[in-house]
Amino acid sequence: MQRAVAPSPVYYADAPSPPEPPARGRLWRVLGWVSIGLSVLLVAGSLTAYGLWRRLDGQIDRENVDDKLGANRPAKLNNSMNILLMGSDSRAGENARYGTEAGQRSDTTILLHISPGGEHAIGVSFPRDSMVSIPSCKRANGTSTPAQFGMINAAFSTAGPACTWKTIEALTKIHIDHYVEVDFAGFKRVVDALGGVEICVPRRIDDPKAELHLRAGRQIVHGDQALGYVRTRYVLGDGSDLDRIKRQQTFMASVVKKATDRGMLTDPGRTFSFLSAATKSIKADDRFTLSVMQKLAGGLQGMSAGKVRFVTVPVEPYPQDRNRVQFNQAQAEPLFAAIREDNAPPEGAPAPVPAQQNGTGVQPVPPAQVRLAVYNASGADGLGQRTADQLADRGFQVVRVATRKGRPFARTQILYGRGAERQAARTAIAVPGHTPRPWSGARPGYVYLVIGKEGAALRTLPAAVPKVAGEIRADQDVCGRA
Incomplete structure (x- = not known):
C-alpha cells in the first residue's frame, strides 16, 4: 500500500488530478489452510488457463453426499461460504507406516467460514x-447408524465425512456448503x-517414537516433521487435545502467510506444482x-493474512469424565449465531446495491479491488490521512x-474514471451520502474521494463475529503467537 503526501495537486472542475500509478502489488492473494488442499483450490483461481484448471480438477477425489445429509438441514441465511475441513487419521495405503489402527477418525475438524464478498475468514x-x-x-452401504452420544470424531469413524457434516450442522445450526478431507500422506x-x-x-x-526432531526456535519444517509437529500430544504442550489444536492453529496461520507469499504466487512453476500436489491429496x-472453486477464488482476491483468524469452540470439562470436554453453550452460541447471521460485507451493503444507495445502480466490487486516491479539501489538518487509514483498514x-x-471545498465528492463505476459504488457504500459521478480527467479505473468541509463519515460496521479467548490471527509472528 502506497501512502504519501504529495505537493498541492492541480485541480480541474473542482476535482483532483489523477495520482501517480501505484506500485505493483501482489498479483493474487489467496486464503490458505492446514488441510491445505483448500488453500490450493483458492490459489487455483488465479490461473487463467482453462486446460490447467480442468487437469487439476480431474485429480480431486469426489463423493456424492446429498442423500446422506437428510432433509432437516439448517437454512442458508446469507451469501457466505462454509466449508468443513477434516484431517483423516486413516492408516490405509500410504498411511500404513503410522500404525495399524482399524478404521478412520476425523483427527482434525474445522469449520471454515468465509464472509460474504470474501472480506474475512x-x-x-x-x-x-x-x-x-x-x-x-x-453409511456407504446404505445402512444407518443409530443416534448416539459420544466423542465428536466418532461421527467420522461410524459413517464418514457426511456424518461429521450432519453432526456439525445439528450442533451449530450453521448450513455447511462443502467439505474437504486430507489424510496424513496428502498433508x-x-x-x-x-x-x-x-x-x-x-x-x-x-x-524417536514420533519421528520428531526439532531444534528450539524458528525453523522451516517439511513432510514428516510437519506432520509430527501438528499431531503430537505429549512431547509438546500439556498433552491435551486443546493444546494440540492451538499448535495446529499456529501452523495454519503460517500456511496462510506462505500461501499469500508473493514469491510463491508469481512463480507459475511453483504454483502449478503446489496445486497439482494438493489436488491429488484431497x-x-x-x-x-470447478465453477464453485473459481467463484470462491475470485471472491477471495485481496484477502490478506490479517483478515484470517482461528478459534476453538468454547468448551468446559465434561462432568462424567474429566478427560473429555463439552461445549460451553453460553459462550459457543454467540459465536455460532454470528456465523449464521453474517449477512453482509463490512460496509453492511446488500447486493446488488440499489441505485439510490450508491448513485450508479451497479453491483459494487469488494474493497480490495478499489484503487482509491484520498484528497483533503476540507481545511481540517490530518482529516485526509485519518480517513485514508480507516478505508485501508476496511x-x-x-x-x-x-x-x-x-x-x-464545501462538499465531499466521489469521482471516478472510465471503467470504475463498480469501484465508485463500493466507495459510496463505505462513505454514504455522496453520489458518485464520472470525471473525464480521471485516470481510468481509479476512484477519487475529495473531502470537503462536510467531512467523510464512514458507514458504521455491523457487529463482527465475536472475539474468542485464545484466538490466533494469521498475520501474527510465528514466535509471538500464544
Missing part, C-alpha cells in the same frame, strides 16, 4: 474429545509442495465443482493521500 476448531449428540447417519505432499512451513518451538525436541463433495487500496491548499 474464520476457522473454528472442534476438539476431538468433545462429547456431543451424533444423529443417525447413512505431507502439500507441505513439501509449498516448500515447507515456518514454525517456532520453545525447546529442543527429540522424540477428497471433497461432488458439488465442490480493505481499500489507498494509492495516494494528498492535501489541497487554498480555499476549502
Whole structure:
C-alpha cells in the first residue's frame, strides 16, 4: 500500500488530478489452510488457463453426499461460504507406516467460514474429545447408524465425512456448503509442495517414537516433521487435545502467510506444482465443482493474512469424565449465531446495491479491488490521512493521500474514471451520502474521494463475529503467537 503526501495537486472542475500509478502489488492473494488442499483450490483461481484448471480438477477425489445429509438441514441465511475441513487419521495405503489402527477418525475438524464478498475468514476448531449428540447417519452401504452420544470424531469413524457434516450442522445450526478431507500422506505432499512451513518451538525436541526432531526456535519444517509437529500430544504442550489444536492453529496461520507469499504466487512453476500436489491429496463433495472453486477464488482476491483468524469452540470439562470436554453453550452460541447471521460485507451493503444507495445502480466490487486516491479539501489538518487509514483498514487500496491548499471545498465528492463505476459504488457504500459521478480527467479505473468541509463519515460496521479467548490471527509472528 502506497501512502504519501504529495505537493498541492492541480485541480480541474473542482476535482483532483489523477495520482501517480501505484506500485505493483501482489498479483493474487489467496486464503490458505492446514488441510491445505483448500488453500490450493483458492490459489487455483488465479490461473487463467482453462486446460490447467480442468487437469487439476480431474485429480480431486469426489463423493456424492446429498442423500446422506437428510432433509432437516439448517437454512442458508446469507451469501457466505462454509466449508468443513477434516484431517483423516486413516492408516490405509500410504498411511500404513503410522500404525495399524482399524478404521478412520476425523483427527482434525474445522469449520471454515468465509464472509460474504470474501472480506474475512474464520476457522473454528472442534476438539476431538468433545462429547456431543451424533444423529443417525447413512453409511456407504446404505445402512444407518443409530443416534448416539459420544466423542465428536466418532461421527467420522461410524459413517464418514457426511456424518461429521450432519453432526456439525445439528450442533451449530450453521448450513455447511462443502467439505474437504486430507489424510496424513496428502498433508505431507502439500507441505513439501509449498516448500515447507515456518514454525517456532520453545525447546529442543527429540522424540524417536514420533519421528520428531526439532531444534528450539524458528525453523522451516517439511513432510514428516510437519506432520509430527501438528499431531503430537505429549512431547509438546500439556498433552491435551486443546493444546494440540492451538499448535495446529499456529501452523495454519503460517500456511496462510506462505500461501499469500508473493514469491510463491508469481512463480507459475511453483504454483502449478503446489496445486497439482494438493489436488491429488484431497477428497471433497461432488458439488465442490470447478465453477464453485473459481467463484470462491475470485471472491477471495485481496484477502490478506490479517483478515484470517482461528478459534476453538468454547468448551468446559465434561462432568462424567474429566478427560473429555463439552461445549460451553453460553459462550459457543454467540459465536455460532454470528456465523449464521453474517449477512453482509463490512460496509453492511446488500447486493446488488440499489441505485439510490450508491448513485450508479451497479453491483459494487469488494474493497480490495478499489484503487482509491484520498484528497483533503476540507481545511481540517490530518482529516485526509485519518480517513485514508480507516478505508485501508476496511480493505481499500489507498494509492495516494494528498492535501489541497487554498480555499476549502464545501462538499465531499466521489469521482471516478472510465471503467470504475463498480469501484465508485463500493466507495459510496463505505462513505454514504455522496453520489458518485464520472470525471473525464480521471485516470481510468481509479476512484477519487475529495473531502470537503462536510467531512467523510464512514458507514458504521455491523457487529463482527465475536472475539474468542485464545484466538490466533494469521498475520501474527510465528514466535509471538500464544
